[in-house]
Each structure stands twice: as C-alpha cells, then as structure tokens.
Amino acid sequence: MPYDASExxxxxxxxxxxxxxxxxxxxPLLGLAGSAELALDQTEPGTKLHDRIALIHRTSxxxxxxxxxxxxxxxxxxxxxxxxxxxxxxxxxxxLVDLVLPTHNVTLTATGDATxxxxxxxxxxxxxxxxxxxxxxxxxxxxxxxxVRSEGADAVVEATGGGELRLAAAEVRA
Amino acid sequence: MSRILVVxxxxxxxxxxVEILRRSGHEPQGVAxxxxxxxxxxxxxxxxxxxxxxxxxMTGVEFLYELRKRRPELPVVLMTGxxxxxxxxxxxxxxxxxxLIYKPFSHTELTAAVFAALES
Numbered sequence: 001m002p003y004d005a006s007e008x009x010x011x012x013x014x015x016x017x018x019x020x021x022x023x024x025x026x027x028p029l030l031g032l033a034g035s036a037e038l039a040l041d042q043t044e045p046g047t048k049l050h051d052r053i054a055l056i057h058r059t060s061x062x063x064x065x066x067x068x069x070x071x072x073x074x075x076x077x078x079x080x081x082x083x084x085x086x087x088x089x090x091x092x093x094x095x096l097v098d099l100v101l102p103t104h105n106v107t108l109t110a111t112g113d114a115t116x117x118x119x120x121x122x123x124x125x126x127x128x129x130x131x132x133x134x135x136x137x138x139x140x141x142x143x144x145x146x147x148v149r150s151e152g153a154d155a156v157v158e159a160t161g162g163g164e165l166r167l168a169a170a171e172v173r174a
Numbered sequence: 175m176s177r178i179l180v181v182x183x184x185x186x187x188x189x190x191x192v193e194i195l196r197r198s199g200h201e202p203q204g205v206a207x208x209x210x211x212x213x214x215x216x217x218x219x220x221x222x223x224x225x226x227x228x229x230x231x232m233t234g235v236e237f238l239y240e241l242r243k244r245r246p247e248l249p250v251v252l253m254t255g256x257x258x259x260x261x262x263x264x265x266x267x268x269x270x271x272x273x274l275i276y277k278p279f280s281h282t283e284l285t286a287a288v289f290a291a292l293e294s
Binding site for chain 1: 186228280
C-alpha cells in the first residue's frame with residue numbers, strides 16, 4: 001500500500017506516541033490489575049464487593065492483554081530477519097486484530113502453514129494490512145480467513161475476498 | 175524462603191511486587207532506586223533481585239552492569255513496560271539477567287519467573 005511522505009511521517013509520529021503511551025499505561029495498569037487480584041483473595045466470594053472487584057480484575061486484565069499484544073507487535077518491528085512459521089505469524093496477527101478492533105460481527109481465522117525467512121516485523125505489518133483490507137471488503141461481517149500455503153518457491157497468504165501476500169519460502173532441509 | 179530485593183521507582187509497582195512475593199512465601203524488600211539497591215547489596219545478602227528497566231538516574235541495565243561487578247552470581251529478573259526491549263534485552267542477557275518480564279504481568283508470570291531464576 002503506497003503512502004505519501006506526509007502520511008508516512010504522521011504514521012511514524014503516531015507510532016512513537018503509541019509506544020510512549022503504552023509504556024506509561026503499563027505501570028498503572030499493573031497496579032490496577034494486580035491490586036484487584038490481591039483484593040479478590042481478601043473478600044468473601046458471593047458478596048457484592050467481591051463481584052465488583054472481580055469485574056475490575058477481569059476488565060483490567062483484558063486491557064492488559066491489549067497493551068501487551070501491541071507492545072509485542074512494536075518490539076517485533078526491531079527484530080532482525082529470521083526463519084519462522086508464516087502460519088503462526090498469521091494466527092498471531094488474527095489474535096491481535098481480534099483484540100484491538102471491534103470485530104463482534106466477524107469471525108477471524110488463520111489456517112495452513114509455510115516457512116519463510118524474512119523480517120518478522122515487516123511480515124506482521126503486511127499481514128495486518130491484508131486483514132484490514134479483507135475486513136473493509138467484507139464490511140467487517142461474516143468469516144474472514146487468512147490461508148497460508150506453499151506454492152512452488154513461494155509462501156502465500158490469501159485473505160477471504162482475494163487479497164494476497166507472497167513471500168519467498170525458506171529452504172527447509174530434510 | 176528467599177530474600178528478594180525489589181527495585182522500582184514506581185511506588186505502586188514496587189509495593190505490589192513486594193506483596194505478591196510475600197504471599198508466595200518469600201521475604202522481599204522494596205527500594206525506589208538502583209543507587210539505594212547497590213548500597214543495600216553491599217551490606218546485606220539477597221538470593222535474587224527483581225528490577226525495573228526504565229528508572230531515573232540509573233537504568234536497570236546500568237544497575238545490572240554495576241551489580242555484576244559486585245555479585246556476578248546473583249540471579250536477576252528484569253521487568254519492563256517499554257517496547258525498546260530487543261536492544262535492552264540483548265544487553266541484559268549479555269550481562270547475565272535470568273529473565274525479562276513485560277508489564278503489565280500477572281501474579282503467576284511474576285512468581286514463575288522468580289521461581290525459575292531461583293532454581294537456576
């Protein structure tokens with residue numbers, strides 16, 4: 001997907017702001033979720049207070065999951081090229097998008113596998129773009145699948161509705 | 175029961191970490207800076223250090239460097255909420271950190287990392 005210079009700059013700025021915000025959120029969120037977990041042990045199960053603390057714990061743990069998934073995605077951007085499973089990368093991308101987007105009317109899945117040698121951060125970005133495009137085409141409804149397969153010397157990820165990512169497959173020694 | 179030194183400038187994280195470790199049967203002590211931690215480590219014996227990475231004055235990696243000069247065998251668990259970890263993690267591993275855990279972590283993740291570090 002081509003971007004002009006100003007769009008690239010604003011996306012980079014947004015990325016830096018997001019990285020800072022995630023760092024600043026992580027400490028208070030740890031305090032909130034961790035304190036709620038401690039407080040659960042100190043209250044009587046079945047009481048209103050216990051139920052409310054359980055709600056705080058559940059909700060803060062959900063937010064913590066989103067924060068951690070985004071942090072992991074950002075960390076991957078600096079990771080060097082490596083040989084890895086494209087099927088696992090697709091499954092992790094599906095899980096990330098499921099966490100951060102309102103995907104109530106859509107079921108996201110990833111199937112199949114192939115091995116590639118590439119920069120994992122670049123591949124994750126391409127997979128997110130592929131999934132976003134598929135969600136737009138399908139109006140975020142129904143079932144959207146990322147299907148991974150080997151095709152000759154290529155590893156291919158196909159999205160429901162026709163989008164495709166093609167990479168050179170890694171040589172796998174028997 | 176293991177003596178564990180917890181180093182974090184954020185009070186909420188420090189107190190919570192100390193409480194989780196105390197409930198796990200350890201004897202934790204919390205300090206707010208790497209400088210105070212180094213002074214304490216010169217005077218007292220600890221079995222493990224759990225330290226934040228991003229701290230003012232002295233970062234967790236700088237702290238680890240100083241710590242390794244004094245107590246090369248002491249296991250260390252680093253905890254961080256930042257996302258610049260590839261470079262920091264590499265440095266920390268080179269300096270002998272046992273593990274790196276990411277905030278916001280659960281009680282189970284913390285106690286598992288501490289258990290593994292103590293076993294090592």
